[in-house]
Amino acid sequence: MVIGQAEQRTGERSAAPLAVSTDGLSKRFGDRTVVDNVALAIPAGAVCGFVGPNGAGKTTTIRMLLGLVRPTSGSGTILGGRLSEPASYLNKVGALIESPAFYPQLSGRENLKVLARLGRLPLAAVDPVLERSGLLARAGDRYRSYSLGMKQRLGIAAAMLAGPELLILDEPTNGLDPAGIVEMRSLIRSFAGDGITVLVSSHLISEIEQICDHVVMIRAGRLVHQGPVDALRATQQAEYLIAPEHDADRDRLARLLQEAGCTVLPGEGAGVLLVQEGGLGAADVNRLATQYGITLRQLGERTRSLERAFFALTGSKSADVPDDQELGAIR
Ligand SMILES: Nc1ncnc2c1ncn2[C@@H]1O[C@H](COP(=O)(O)OP(=O)(O)OP(=O)(O)O)[C@@H](O)[C@H]1O
Ligand SMILES: [Mg+2]
CATH class of the missing domain: 3.30.70.870 (Elongation Factor G (Translational Gtpase), domain 3)
Structure with missing residues (x-):
C-alpha cells in the first residue's frame, strides 16, 4: 500500500500503512472554501474519529472521499486507489451518510436482500451483517416499526454487506437517545480488531472519544489536529x-x-x-x-477528557466549560 506524503508531514514515525491519505484536499463552493488544503493520514485498521463543529466541512470531506463531490484541488489515496478514480477503491468501502433510504413496508432483512441483489452480492451475506449489527432478532419486522437507533444500525448493516475494508460513518449517533448512542458506540468499537478501518464523524468529541484510537479534528475547513488519541490525552493537564x-x-x-x-x-x-x-x-x-x-x-x-483539547483547537464552546463571566465569582 502506498504511504501518503501526508504521513511524513504529520511527523509521525508510525510504520502503519495508511488506509486514507490526502494531500491539499480542498473544496470551494462559489467563492467559499469549505475544505481547505486538508492532508489526512488515517492508519489502516484505526477507528478514527473525524470531529469538528457544525459546518466545519466533515460531510463535504467525506463526500469527496466517496467520489460524491469532486475536489476543487488536491489528491489522495484510499486503500491504494487514487482519489481521482473512485471506481478503483469504492468496492472496498462501505458508507453511512445521511439517513439511508429503505423501503418502510419491507422488513430489515428484505431491505438488505434488495440491496444484495442490486449489488450482485450473495444473499447469504445478509444474516451475518444483521447479527453483527444486533438486529437479527428484529430482522423480520417492518423497517417502519424500527426505532431511530435500529434504523441507523440497519444502515451500518447495509454498509457492511459487501465486506468493506473501510467503513465511513457520517454522524451515526446524530439524533439518538443516550441508550442508542451507547449501542452505536459498542457496535462501532466492535469493528476495531477486525482489520476494518473506520472513519466516524461527529460534532461532539465526547460522543466518540471512547471508541476512537485515532482522531482528526477540523475547524472551518482546516485540519487542526490529527494523531493517536492517547497522545492527545497525554497532553491534557490533570x-x-x-x-x-x-x-x-x-x-x-x-x-x-x-x-x-x-x-x-x-x-x-x-x-x-x-x-x-x-x-x-x-x-x-x-x-x-x-x-x-x-x-x-x-x-x-x-x-482526562479530550473535550478541552477539542474546544481549544476548534474554538467551539461546551456547556461544561464555563465562560469568563461565570468565573468572576472566584477571580
Ligand atoms: N453543495 C453545497 N453548496 C454550497 N455550500 C455547501 C454545499 N455543501 C456544503 N456547503 C457548505 O460547506 C460548509 C461545510 O459543510 P459540511 O456539511 O461539510 O459541514 P459538516 O462539518 O458536515 O457540518 P455538520 O456538523 O453540520 O454536519 C457549510 O458552510 C455548508 O453550508
Ligand atoms: Mg455533516
Missing part, C-alpha cells in the same frame, strides 16, 4: 475536583491555588472547585491547603 471541609474557605482556597499557578473554576456542587494542575500534583494541592489550615473533604482527579 484536573482535580476539590472541596474544603468548610464552604466558607472555598474562595480563600481558590486564591491560594491561583497564586500557585493553577487555573481554578467552579465545580459542580456547593464548595467544589475544579482545579487544572498548573504543574501541581494531587499531593501538592493537599499540602498547600493544609499549610494554610484548610482541610479538604474531597480531592479527586477527574478523568
Whole structure:
C-alpha cells in the first residue's frame, strides 16, 4: 500500500500503512472554501474519529472521499486507489451518510436482500451483517416499526454487506437517545480488531472519544489536529475536583491555588472547585491547603477528557466549560 506524503508531514514515525491519505484536499463552493488544503493520514485498521463543529466541512470531506463531490484541488489515496478514480477503491468501502433510504413496508432483512441483489452480492451475506449489527432478532419486522437507533444500525448493516475494508460513518449517533448512542458506540468499537478501518464523524468529541484510537479534528475547513488519541490525552493537564471541609474557605482556597499557578473554576456542587494542575500534583494541592489550615473533604482527579483539547483547537464552546463571566465569582 502506498504511504501518503501526508504521513511524513504529520511527523509521525508510525510504520502503519495508511488506509486514507490526502494531500491539499480542498473544496470551494462559489467563492467559499469549505475544505481547505486538508492532508489526512488515517492508519489502516484505526477507528478514527473525524470531529469538528457544525459546518466545519466533515460531510463535504467525506463526500469527496466517496467520489460524491469532486475536489476543487488536491489528491489522495484510499486503500491504494487514487482519489481521482473512485471506481478503483469504492468496492472496498462501505458508507453511512445521511439517513439511508429503505423501503418502510419491507422488513430489515428484505431491505438488505434488495440491496444484495442490486449489488450482485450473495444473499447469504445478509444474516451475518444483521447479527453483527444486533438486529437479527428484529430482522423480520417492518423497517417502519424500527426505532431511530435500529434504523441507523440497519444502515451500518447495509454498509457492511459487501465486506468493506473501510467503513465511513457520517454522524451515526446524530439524533439518538443516550441508550442508542451507547449501542452505536459498542457496535462501532466492535469493528476495531477486525482489520476494518473506520472513519466516524461527529460534532461532539465526547460522543466518540471512547471508541476512537485515532482522531482528526477540523475547524472551518482546516485540519487542526490529527494523531493517536492517547497522545492527545497525554497532553491534557490533570484536573482535580476539590472541596474544603468548610464552604466558607472555598474562595480563600481558590486564591491560594491561583497564586500557585493553577487555573481554578467552579465545580459542580456547593464548595467544589475544579482545579487544572498548573504543574501541581494531587499531593501538592493537599499540602498547600493544609499549610494554610484548610482541610479538604474531597480531592479527586477527574478523568482526562479530550473535550478541552477539542474546544481549544476548534474554538467551539461546551456547556461544561464555563465562560469568563461565570468565573468572576472566584477571580
Ligand atoms: N453543495 C453545497 N453548496 C454550497 N455550500 C455547501 C454545499 N455543501 C456544503 N456547503 C457548505 O460547506 C460548509 C461545510 O459543510 P459540511 O456539511 O461539510 O459541514 P459538516 O462539518 O458536515 O457540518 P455538520 O456538523 O453540520 O454536519 C457549510 O458552510 C455548508 O453550508
Ligand atoms: Mg455533516
